[in-house]
Amino acid sequence: MVSLVPESTTSDTTVSHPRSPTESTQMLSPMDRKATRVMRYREKKKTRKFEKRIRYASRKEYAEKRPRIKGRFERGMK
Incomplete structure (x- = not known):
């Protein structure tokens, strides 16, 4: 089963990349x-302007x- 990643807020003080190798994505x-990846694509697609x-x-x-x-x-001086 695929779990959803919570949306980040600007109040987060820690800086971590969502695709860091230390996460359990390797398993x-x-x-x-x-x-x-498809779910992430669809979520980003919803926020396009x-x-x-x-x-x-x-x-x-x-x-x-x-x-x-x-x-x-106007092109200006030739």
Whole structure:
């Protein structure tokens, strides 16, 4: 049987990698390991965000100030 891994919180003070070799994952059968990987994939898939987001505010400000021709950035001096 495959057990669920609890979701981590930001209040955790210990740093441990979920796939560290010291865990009991080495004793799992290949089918259990695959099931664990598939479950992890599905959980991560649920948290995906596809909406547009701005990573760098400074780049956005610079892009808004640049001159455009028909919606595209102007090339500048040739």
